[in-house]
Amino acid sequence: MTAYEYILTLYRRCRCEGRLELDDQIIDDQIVADQIHADARATRAGERGMTLIEILIVLAILALVMGLVIGPRVYEMFAEGQSKVAAAEVQSLRTQAFIRWQMKNPGKQCPDSLNELATLLDKKEAKDPWGNEYIMLCGDQAPPGSKGFAVMSKGPDNKQGTEDDIKSWEE
Numbered sequence: 001m002t003a004y005e006y007i008l009t010l011y012r013r014c015r016c017e018g019r020l021e022l023d024d025q026i027i028d029d030q031i032v033a034d035q036i037h038a039d040a041r042a043t044r045a046g047e048r049g050m051t052l053i054e055i056l057i058v059l060a061i062l063a064l065v066m067g068l069v070i071g072p073r074v075y076e077m078f079a080e081g082q083s084k085v086a087a088a089e090v091q092s093l094r095t096q097a098f099i100r101w102q103m104k105n106p107g108k109q110c111p112d113s114l115n116e117l118a119t120l121l122d123k124k125e126a127k128d129p130w131g132n133e134y135i136m137l138c139g140d141q142a143p144p145g146s147k148g149f150a151v152m153s154k155g156p157d158n159k160q161g162t163e164d165d166i167k168s169w170e171e
Contacts, residue, residue, distance in 0.1 A: 007035065079156065082129040086153045086166045093134065093151045094168040097121050110138035114151065128153040128166075135160070145169050 097117035111117055114126035114136045126134045130153075137143060137150040146169040155164030 082156070083164075083166065086128045086130075086155070089128065090134065090151045090153060090166055090168040092121060093117050093126065094146075094149060098149050110149070111136070128155075130154075130156055130158065132158050143167075143169055 093114060097120045098111075100120045101111050101117055105111070114134050118124065118126040128134055132154050135152045135154070137146065137152065139148065142148050142150050151168045152160075153166040154160050155162065155166055157164055
């Protein structure tokens with residue numbers, strides 16, 4: 001039995017003239033009433049908590065909102081990053097790798113494949129971030145302004161001749 005229950009029991013048994021006398025102490029009605037209200041508040045405060053299900057529902061709603069709002073932006077940034085990586089690799093193949101290849105093969109005008117150049121850059125094969133092979137344009141096939149050698153990627157749509165193509169001779 002808690003102290004509150006004990007006092008309440010004694011209070012109900014011995015109520016006389018608005019005061020309760022017990023063990024040489026006087027307990028006012030107000031003290032008992034305050035204790036009753038305090039216990040009631042504590043009980044209600046305990047009932048105000050959230051259940052695990054409510055918390056999980058809130059987390060699910062937050063995840064849904066984040067997916068709808070932030071997801072497209074992250075995808076856009078990822079696609080932009082892939083284009084930048086492809087542009088850097090195209091330039092690297094055209095400048096660094098081709099110059100190294102020319103120094104090792106002074107009698108040849110064009111390499112047999114871009115994979116030859118990729119090995120000079122410590123890469124296994126010459127593929128763009130979308131998994132497509134880069135296109136080498138050398139000799140007579142080289143576009144104007146490319147100085148005889150150019151590299152391009154078909155871009156994310158994997159179609160040559162579209163706006164998203166990444167070309168080493170255009171910056």
